[in-house]
Amino acid sequence: MFFDRKDLDDAALLHFYECLLLPRMIEEKMLVLLRQGKIGKWFSGIGQEAIAVGSTLAMKPAEYILPMHRNLGVFTTRNIPLRKLMAQWQGKLTGFTKGRDRSFHFGTQAYKIIGMISHLGPQMALADGIALAHLLKKEPLATLVFTGEGATSEGDFHEAVNVAAVWDLPVIFLVENNGYGLSTPVSEQYRCKNLADRAIGYGIEGRLIDGNNILEVFHTINELAADIRRHPRPVLVECATFRMRGHEEASGVKYVPPSLIEEWGRKDPLQNFERYLLQEEVLSPAMIVASRERIKAGLEHEIDLAFADEEPVADAAQELGDMYAPATVPYEPAGTGSSPVRYIDAISSALNLAMQRHPTLVLMGQDIAEYGGAFKITQGMAEAFGRERVRNTPICESAIVGAALGLSINGYKAMVEMQFADFVSSGFNQVVNNLAKTHYRWQEKADVVIRMPTGAGTGAGPFHSQSNEAWFTKTPGLKVVYPAFPADAKGLLLAAIDDPNPVMYFEHKYLYRALTEEVPEGYYHTPIGKARLVQEGEACSIITYGMGVHWALGYLAGHPGIAADLLDLRSLQPWDKEAVTTTVKKTGRVLILHEDTLTCGFGAELAAWIGEHCFRYLDAPVMRCASLDTAVPMHPVLEGAFLAKARLGEMLEKLVAY
Structure with a gap:
């Protein structure tokens, strides 16, 4: 493995070494804890650290990085304390997701890192949006997003790279080609020789580099990032590497030929860089021992702190409340002027x-x-x-x-x-x-x-x-x-x-x-979650929304003998339980009307809720009027028969007569 330091001084090389050593030692510790049953799962990046570390070192602190689950080096190189990471892996309250998600499935604005979700490909489109925002703000910044060779088979990869190409977005799409998607080898993933060759199909530049060479990774990403900050455009970089352990520890590596593990073991990024630094007399054996001892002591301390951190306590109100960001914009009522x-x-x-x-x-x-x-x-x-x-x-x-x-x-x-x-x-x-x-x-x-x-x-x-x-x-x-x-x-x-x-x-x-x-006229809000009583009556309640409101209005106008409350929900999530309760109490008879099909339409939820919470007010079963449980047909005769409107009169008469 050939290392080219270019203009990096000894201090920089030593810093690179420490950044490379840290995630390796954390991983080695995690594997011990896994065997001891102190953590539940681990996705190992051993043998791939040079990619995460080298590329992160090349990016500015203000630039977003979107890593995957083998990119521990991104988090450590951005100096996230191990205690915080360990709390995340343990599901502690002090973790980034407060016990709600695992491993690297989180983001942090403080460190400009946006983690993945389990579907692998979607983070690439997020990188497009982040980069677009930089362009709109006239900020000369790049965005780095990771993916694996397996995820390049997903439509998300194609869509994100194509959008970035069409819009000239400053995104570096970095593919870690480690040979296997779980047990599926690259020979069963794609037919092109190199994934970097796909770049030409999008009209962008592609690079293939040695992902185990930290200096090659750093210099390549540093050069590309500097250039696309000045001349925004996407670049596809393929990093050749190998996964030395299983997809996750439980899967093992029995499906990997031993010769491959032996071959790539000789290309270990840490050992080779360490050997190079010794040859250059930038590093000494004593310095290696001292670094390892210092890092080990720090790890043990941080891990002990994380294990002592508070466990989450289940609180249904807190959990429900955190599903939504709190609204910060004051409600603006409508003014007095209007026009058709x-x-x-x-x-x-x-x-x-x-x-x-x-x-x-x-x-x-x-x-x-x-x-x-x-x-x-x-x-x-x-x-x-x-x-x-x-x-x-x-x-x-x-x-x-x-x-x-x-x-x-x-x-x-x-x-x-x-x-x-x-x-x-x-x-x-x-x-x-x-x-x-x-x-x-x-x-x-x-x-x-x-x-x-x-x-x-x-x-x-x-x-x-x-x-x-x-x-x-x-x-x-x-x-x-x-x-x-x-x-x-x-x-x-x-x-x-x-x-x-x-x-x-x-x-x-x-x-x-x-x-x-x-x-x-002007700017105003209709509050989300508040229904509107469109028409009042005593005979029954029609609860509906969208086109159903107009079907109901039309029918009631032609049948003045049925005096109904007509409640337009307007919002379906959240929906106005108070307004529904009020109209049910008033009339005791409820018809839920919607254009969607009957089975599992939103009306099913309304009916179930009314049955559970308003049963004592009912004088008849809650009835539903919905469209047929078929796809929507094209011909006007078929479409008319499909729609709930065709059964509205029959259902209303049945309800009122009950």
């Missing part, structure tokens, strides 16, 4: 006002710039606020939702427009596992709104008509709103943008140009 506005224009008005108020708000979505989006909601905004803040995206929902979270981590707000609510399935993991869980795991906000053009009634068929709000009402950490009227469409969107939590904002396509009402 269509549903679609109310949404546009809210976006325009929010863009004016929040210079850090970025809109992203397919065709939303000059074209104005599929429904023309953002028309004119690129000209008004610039293409930097109103961004057309490639067709890659996962990467854009991930980039939105990255923007939030680096101080921005983000609104993502799904061209159709149906297409969110392509970004589902980022929504339910990254956006939803980030604050609970490590107390970081996810200041992202996802606009969801939803619903049927236009003959658009199975893939452009779904009502999929129940996918998200089930997921703690998300807020879900669904306005039925223009005034609420505006007020709820402004409230969602001002809320530091991820909000799924459902807007019914059929209402865009079909509905007009008086909408308050």
Whole structure:
């Protein structure tokens, strides 16, 4: 192994050595503790330390690094105290996630490190968003994100690298190619000779380097980072290395040919660098002994402190409260002036006002710039606020939702427009596992709104008509709103943008140009979590939202003999339990109406809650009116029969007559 010190002096080389030695000694200690049953799991990076340490040394302290579970050297080189790391691994209250997540599944703004989730690939899109925020702030900073050779098979890898290439984002995508994804060798992962060769397909630079040579790693990353700070663009770096232990300790290495372990054992990054420093007379045997003794004593002390740290105590209120970031923006009521506005224009008005108020708000979505989006909601905004803040995206929902979270981590707000609510399935993991869980795991906000053009009634068929709000009402950490009227469409969107939590904002396509009402002028909030009693009556209660409100209004207008309370929930997560209780107490008869399919639709949760908490007020069973349990058909006759509206009259008559 050839080491080229270039302009590094002896003090720098010794510092590099200490940084390389520390994670190795921590790992050796962790393996002892694992055998003693004092820790539950360990993902070893022994043999790969030069990559994490060398690349971290090359990055500025203000630059974000997004590591994976074998990158202990990132955390130690950024000088996170071992006590804090040990508390994290032990699930202690003093750990970064307070016992809520394990290993390196956390982030820390103090050290500019954003950890992974178990799905491996999503952190690459976060790096895109973080880097985009640096560009928007005119900060000459790079972002470093790690992935493994196995994760390059994921769509997240392609999407993130492609977005970074198209947008010229200053991201270093570092692939640790250690030969195996658990037991699957690279021969079963891809067919290209080197992963770095994939760079040309994205129109970017690719580098293949020796990942066991700390100086080669440092000089390469240092050179690239310095250049992309001045000339922003992504680079793909493949670090050839080897995993000397199992995927995690329980899996072992029986699937690895012994000759490979022997070959790579001779390339050990610590032993080779140590030998080089001895030859250069930068290091002496006595210095090696002294370093190891000092580090060992420090480790034992830090570990003892961590073991003595407080264990978490289960507190349901605390756990529930920490799912969401606390709202910090005061509620703004509507003013007195108003004018007639269509549903679609109310949404546009809210976006325009929010863009004016929040210079850090970025809109992203397919065709939303000059074209104005599929429904023309953002028309004119690129000209008004610039293409930097109103961004057309490639067709890659996962990467854009991930980039939105990255923007939030680096101080921005983000609104993502799904061209159709149906297409969110392509970004589902980022929504339910990254956006939803980030604050609970490590107390970081996810200041992202996802606009969801939803619903049927236009003959658009199975893939452009779904009502999929129940996918998200089930997921703690998300807020879900669904306005039925223009005034609420505006007020709820402004409230969602001002809320530091991820909000799924459902807007019914059929209402865009079909509905007009008086909408308050200026900036105001419709409070998230508060229902609206649209119409009052004594015979029964219709609890609904979205298009269901208008179906109910239409039916009641044609059947004046049924005097019903009509409750528009407006928000589905959180939802207004007090308003529901009040109307149930009043009428004793409840029909839950929604456009979504019957089985496991949000109405099932409402019915169960009413049955559990309001049973003594009921004079009839809680009834549900929903769409058929099929995909949404295209033909108008089939679609009409599918929708809940077709059964509304029958269900209401049955309820009132019970």
